[in-house]
Amino acid sequence: MQGELAEILAEYEGEKGALIPILQKVQGKFGYLSEKAVSEIAKFSRMSESEIFGVASFYAQFYFARRGEHTVKVCLGTACHVRGGERILDEVKRELGIESGGTTEDYKFSLERVACFGSCALAPVMVIDKNVYGRMTIAKAKDILAEYH
Amino acid sequence: MVISQETKIINLAIDGQPVKTKEGTTVLESAQQAGIYIPTLCYHHSLTPSGSCRMCIVEIEGMRGFSTACTTPAIEGMVVKTNTPQLQELRRDILELILSEHPYACLICDRKEHCEPFHITLRKQAETTGCTMCPKNGRCELQKVVDYVGLTEIRLAPSRREAPILKDSPFFDRDYNLCILCGRCIQVCQEVRGIGAIAFTYRGSRTLPGTAFDKSLQDSGCQFCGACVDICPTAALTERSGRWRGLPERSVITTCPYCGVGCQLSLEIKGNRILRTVPVMENSVNSGQACVKGRFGITEFVHHPQRLTMPLIRKNGKLVEASWEEALDLVTEKLASYKGDEFAFIASGKCTNEENYLAQKFTRTVMATNNIDTSARLCHAPTVAGLAQAFGSSATTNSISEIRSAACILVVGSNTSSTHPVIALEIKRAVQNGGKLIVADPRDIELCRYADIWLSHSPGTDVALLMGMMRVIFDEGLADLAFIKEYCENFDAFKKSLKNFNLDSVEKVTCVPGDKIAEAARLYATYKPASIIYGTGITQHSHGTDNVLALANLAMLTGNIGKPSTGVNPLSGQNNVQGACDMGALPDVYTAYQSVDNPDIQKKFEIAWGCSLSASPGLAVTEIRDAIYKGEVKAIYLMGGNPVLSEPDAKHAQEALNKLEFLVVQDIFLSETAQLADVVLPAASFAEKDGTFTNTERRIQRIRKAIEPAGNSKPDWWIICQIAGRLGGKGFSFEHPSQIMSEIASLTPSYGGVSYQRLEEGAIQWPCPDDAHPGTSILHAGKFARGKGKFSPLIYKSPCELPDKEYPLVLTTGSSLYHFRTGTMTRKITGLNAIEPEGVIEINPVDACPLKISDGSKVKVVSRRGEVIARAKVTEKSPPTVVFMTSHFAESAVNILTNPVLDPVSKTPELKVCAIRIEEAQEL
Ligand code: SF4
Ligand code: SF4
Ligand code: SF4
């Protein structure tokens, strides 16, 4: 990992104020920002680890623990909520054996709850990676997850 | 930063009151200057205003809405209102929001005055649920603001953060349930300390000051300076010591007893006990900052149960308690038979000027010998010798407060963040202000993080490195020839000696790439003013004086001397190393470096002291050992030192002390050396006596008696006077150190204008020849003290002991931030021991790997002189083939290993380089 990280950092040599792009690139590569990565980024940008972490943890897009291969997002916006989003979430939790925000032990799945996807017409909605699944039912959720196993 | 020559005065009106202020001042500062209160929470005068709390809003005529006074500059003709009903209403709204997340019951209770007396015991509960149970009660800024805006009711639903109280610092707790998110702690840690151990972490309602991955403070780079604690307006950050003892009854301003920075500290006292020691804001040395040692490392040692409280006398091989009468009589009787060169006095850079003055006066007048020296021999003597030779004055040329304005700083042989933490802040400030930083140090020290160039040269190759830089400067036409011509001499001889230092050969010797050296040379020569800061990494070598001369050459070559933010600035290790030398606690000079072999000066002192004096210089500390072996020195009076641990080849040093016929030690603790003494005299600590220390920038500062001495301990000056008097000495009937200072002033040209009366008005930097003289912040301005600055031709000499087959690694030594010297004081501090419990040997993975040494394993370190066991710390901080140890730990006493070979000029030992090997230690 050290080498790949160094490669990314090298691209930004001499650039000021590139912290967010660096964080994005690093997360893009490794899936999350590890302690080691934050420490290297801190050294590179001559800031402290806490400062880097402070900036990163301000944004929802950054993760600090290894993520699952697939990110499952269940929508609990008003429309989804009214149409039983909560039950879909419960089912996914049960199926994967994790809470929302968690990652399965085999690092296959991470689970998140989100406020609204803007696909209210399809409510309730579940999103896996970039694929949107609408009009979810408990049974459907099970089947779809199985496709990713 | 450029300070404009003429600051314009502007007029404004605040609450109908006409106010005059300087242009560039904010509305808030203008109001404060005029004595008008505006409530604030996030503002602090040592920080950049963030304008985040909005408590300081004011109305400004002609401006729409409300402005935050802390961020709004005052403008000519401005009409400001600070206290309208509408403003107060708005402030109440903001406060309500803040308080909905803070225990507020006591804050708004209309019977709070009546409640107070009944809560004395409730305070001790761990959780703070209201002011009456809060350690900050009475000093809290939030309380003050709530009172001012008159909040009586909170309409919002209260919420408690349920944040766990973090106890990961040994000195303070973090209870973020009391945090008002003002950000001051974060700002001070980043802006002022340059560390950034804490930052606002997470989002929205979860936002709190925190660390990366919620790691412990120590793992986040915290240095436990306490700046965040001191700046926190609430009790979110509170010191544990004295926490439940309530408010102090009085405070006494004094000088920190640790390093040569000489931070001004306020001792907060209740009864005869120091509750805490906080840095003083209004002074030019430390402006409200300190380090962990001064901030958290004092109270416990002053009040330590192991303090010596009674004299001890050796009877049947054991040290037993005795009365002062008995002990003093014994010392007198013994010393009477060793008058002359059989006697030697070892004075101390820890004791006051007055005490060191008396020590040398006693030695010279009563004991009739010049055998007086100090611990300064082990660090400062090459500076004394080198700077006197080059410039004519043996001290730091410029002042601490100038550092921040330097355009370039060269730090060489000084791990400033550990040894002189508050000076490191100034260096970081200079970098923030756009200055360039060059660090020359074998190890990856903290300052490297801020440096533009780091030269990792091999230990002991400083002369080559510096001469190489000078060769580049000269060859590239970057030398200030006009300056050299007008103010310096011996340049041609020096120029010739540059011949031997072409970059290729320098690269070979120093192991630093030539282009890096050239780059550093150009930076230093072109960014002016440039300042040189150095420490024991320069002096503790067998050619330490040459190292100092090289730095003096470098400064003269570029004209970087005699001007603000320039100069050659040695950092003296102990609080009063400078003063001890100034006071003539040296074998060859009286006060202010007046030679003992100069007949005129001898005459002057003979008249003043009313006795005849010896014109032959005495022995240096480092020569005394041999003299003991030869039977020439038989009795030693040791004041406040611990040579058993601090001298090189410590085993030998200890054997020598054992050979003495009589050893009297005066100290606050039973140090490793005191345990060998025939008589131990208990000394009062710095907090228990009056006196002066002279810091590394020649600033003479008071220490003040704050509490009564522990037990029967007595100030060192009193003890010397007693012994001198009993031995028939004249001129020792002093009742107070101020009288001693009058005598010093009368005999010491550079201290001529110093008196306790004047020191009450403020510290003075010597030279201060007379009462009317303001003191001197910059030496050699306009003219060198010796007339012309003298260049010295130099040749490179390698360290005396180089690695070989048998001893393949180079051991270099240094200091930690958390301990001091031989640890006599700091190892008594629980918190410091918790942070750094033992000495380690730092070793690069490249060297550790083949030896199968893993991080944390115990190893045996062997040199030609002895061996010690220490725990290995495998780290890239030390370069390959160089290992590093600190000198604070008796259990792994590094000086058992070090080489006692001396610099021939200054007699300072080569503590910084010796050859060692590492073996696997048998598990103990
Ligand atoms: S921090 Fe201040 S306002 Fe809060 S409980 Fe303590 S004294 Fe009261
Ligand atoms: S103690 Fe000092 S270093 Fe540590 S967090 Fe506070 S300000 Fe920063
Ligand atoms: S801990 Fe103190 S200084 Fe830091 S943000 Fe909270 S209240 Fe302000």
Ligand code: SF4
């Ligand atoms: S920097 Fe030096 S003088 Fe200041 S508090 Fe620390 S040890 Fe004391």
Ligand code: FES
């Ligand atoms: S004090 Fe001005 S905004 Fe906080």
